[in-house]
Amino acid sequence: MKNNNVKLLIGRTDIVDFPKLNLLGIHVKIDTGAYTSSFHCHDIKIENNILKCQLLDPEHHKFEDVHFEFSEFSQKIVKSSNGQIENRYLIKTEIFIFDQIYPIALTLSERGSMKYPVLLGRKFLSKKFIVDTSKKYISFKNLNTKLTE
Numbered sequence: 508m509k510n511n512n513v514k515l516l517i518g519r520t521d522i523v524d525f526p527k528l529n530l531l532g533i534h535v536k537i538d539t540g541a542y543t544s545s546f547h548c549h550d551i552k553i554e555n556n557i558l559k560c561q562l563l564d565p566e567h568h569k570f571e572d573v574h575f576e577f578s579e580f581s582q583k584i585v586k587s588s589n590g591q592i593e594n595r596y597l598i599k600t601e602i603f604i605f606d607q608i609y610p611i612a613l614t615l616s617e618r619g620s621m622k623y624p625v626l627l628g629r630k631f632l633s634k635k636f637i638v639d640t641s642k643k644y645i646s647f648k649n650l651n652t653k654l655t656e
Contacts (some may be wrong), residue, residue, distance in 0.1 A: 517632070517639070518643045520536050521535065525602055530563075534623050535623060538627060543628045545598075546614070557578055563624050
């Protein structure tokens with residue numbers, strides 16, 4: 508049984524899965540400056556109380572021409588890193604990291620062709636992880652080590 512007080516060491520970047528979205532091997536950036544986590548998307552619209560969007564950019568190697576639909580969503584006012592205040596949609600899903608599934612809330616944001624389509628913010632990281640900015644891909648490396656053993 509895991510001790511819930513033990514925090515895992517996470518680096519400044521990692522590779523994770525979003526199983527409910529069927530998105531695997533997605534690069535994420537750990538952003539301790541952001542409170543909420545965010546996922547880059549585009550073509551955001553509401554039709555018949557359903558949030559529809561496309562996750563990732565068409566240029567992204569994991570992009571599939573799929574419109575995701577969310578019947579459960581909310582809106583959140585977010586102050587971006589450049590100081591602009593935005594009203595963003597917020598969805599709840601799951602993230603697979605460190606061989607474990609966690610619930611996660613993600614704001615949806617059109618962030619352009621960003622190197623990391625997902626930012627993991629303090630709300631998700633809190634009480635679970637300690638960030639070491641000198642490290643990268645700790646969860647992904649641990650998972651691959653287990654797979655080759």
